[in-house]
Amino acid sequence: EVQLVESGGGLIQPGGSLRLSCAASGFSVSGTYMNWVRQAPGKGLEWVAIIYSGDSAFYADSVKGRFTISRDNYRNTLYLQMNSLRADDTAVYFCARQAYTSGYYFDYWGQGTLVTVSS
Amino acid sequence: QSVLTQPPSVSAAPGQKVTISCSGSSSNVGNNYVSWYQLLPGTAPKLLIYDDNKRPSGIPDRFSGSKSGTSATLGITGLQTGDEADYYCGTWDSSLSAGLVFGGGTKLTVL
Numbered sequence: 001e002v003q004l005v006e007s008g009g010g011l012i013q014p015g016g017s018l019r020l021s022c023a024a025s026g027f028s029v030s031g032t033y034m035n036w037v038r039q040a041p042g043k044g045l046e047w048v049a050i051i052y053s054g055d056s057a058f059y060a061d062s063v064k065g066r067f068t069i070s071r072d073n074y075r076n077t078l079y080l081q082m083n084s085l086r087a088d089d090t091a092v093y094f095c096a097r098q099a100y101t102s103g104y105y106f107d108y109w110g111q112g113t114l115v116t117v118s119s
Numbered sequence: 120q121s122v123l124t125q126p127p128s129v130s131a132a133p134g135q136k137v138t139i140s141c142s143g144s145s146s147n148v149g150n151n152y153v154s155w156y157q158l159l160p161g162t163a164p165k166l167l168i169y170d171d172n173k174r175p176s177g178i179p180d181r182f183s184g185s186k187s188g189t190s191a192t193l194g195i196t197g198l199q200t201g202d203e204a205d206y207y208c209g210t211w212d213s214s215l216s217a218g219l220v221f222g223g224g225t226k227l228t229v230l
Contacts, residue, residue, distance in 0.1 A: 004163070035219070044121055045156075045164075045207050047219040058218055094164065103152020104211050104219070105169040111162060 002026035009113030022078040022095030030073040033098035038091035123222035130228040141208030
């Protein structure tokens, strides 16, 4: 059974750093397109970052230069390193596995971890 | 402001049918496949529809997807109280730095 479990969220001051983890089971993150998606309070979903099978990455403009997506194939875990955090980064962060048939879509998601940026 | 436009809310009675629209442009909906997701508070988002109109295993045929031009539609028939949730459309956007984009979400109320 495919499962994704996020952790690492919490309360952090503006300008601070946080690393989110997403532990995967039931499949290997190695060679899989993996994503982070967030949902700010009362807002819609916002795609944040993707890591491709070759470990190249692509980011939303809102986080480019501040966030880094990576994975540890041995631990079968996806990460999101978040630096220079701002109040508008406050959100529930989901990791999601990306699938491809004719188009791209997210076939499995975690339950999310809450990040609150506030002084 | 979301790249894809959805109605903020829709409602219908149990047993009835509802449709949720998702409007975009040629750089996203018009030339890329659309997927739909159901969000219930405190739970992992669930994939309902992919490739415009395909259902993953385990998703009942009460849920359907369609697309015409730059608009996509999610249909739900035989509404149940358990369908009360937020629904999002998503697709790839081919413009330079957009990546994957979502609609603003639609809150479904089953009266």
